[in-house]
Amino acid sequence: MNFGKQFKEGLITQNPVLVQLLGMCSTMAITTSFFNGLGMGVSVLIILTLSNVFISMLRKIIPNEVRIACFIVVIAGFVTCVDLLLKAFVPALSSSLGVFIPLIVVNCIILGRAEAFASKNPVGASAVDGICQGIGYTLVLICMCVVRELLGSGKFGGGLLGGGQEQRKKGKGGQVSYESD
Numbered sequence: 001m002n003f004g005k006q007f008k009e010g011l012i013t014q015n016p017v018l019v020q021l022l023g024m025c026s027t028m029a030i031t032t033s034f035f036n037g038l039g040m041g042v043s044v045l046i047i048l049t050l051s052n053v054f055i056s057m058l059r060k061i062i063p064n065e066v067r068i069a070c071f072i073v074v075i076a077g078f079v080t081c082v083d084l085l086l087k088a089f090v091p092a093l094s095s096s097l098g099v100f101i102p103l104i105v106v107n108c109i110i111l112g113r114a115e116a117f118a119s120k121n122p123v124g125a126s127a128v129d130g131i132c133q134g135i136g137y138t139l140v141l142i143c144m145c146v147v148r149e150l151l152g153s154g155k156f157g158g159g160l161l162g163g164g165q166e167q168r169k170k171g172k173g174g175q176v177s178y179e180s181d
Contacts, residue, residue, distance in 0.1 A: 006132045017140040026100045026107065027141065032152065037145030039093040043101060045134025047078045048110055052118040052130035059119045071114040076105045109137060
């Protein structure tokens with residue numbers, strides 16, 4: 001297990017979004033704010049790492065004929081846990097991400113790494129792969145969020161940092177002015 005090689009693959013040479021072009025639907029849909037991108041990225045990182053570990057542990061037990069169905073069951077279990085934790089501890093993020101958290105179950109990034117890596121490698125290497133691929137995905141989401149948020153609203157961090165929360169007021173003559181809270 002070469003940690004440096006796996007880290008480079010997750011960030012650059014095998015990045016799930018930039019190189020493999022996987023998970024583009026959710027990537028484009030949720031990158032409207034830094035808050036959403038960071039939340040989705042961390043959620044995918046956790047689910048990817050845990051599912052890789054469990055699939056790697058079960059790789060010699062799962063029959064080849066039903067492996068994909070078993071992978072989906074494992075992934076669905078972790079997605080459910082993450083979804084419930086988000087609803088309990090970060091309800092605003094859960095509401096903002098909406099249906100895209102449950103859709104991680106069928107996200108080809110997670111299933112692809114389970115099939116291509118975790119089902120063929122030991123637990124330690126699979127955990128490192130999940131972490132590195134998750135970090136790569138999260139960094140791409142954050143970069144996209146920053147660009148989209150700056151281009152879309154001219155501000156950064158409105159959802160997470162409390163910045164950008166302004167109220168529009170109409171003044172005399174119908175002029176619109178902005179005031180910060």
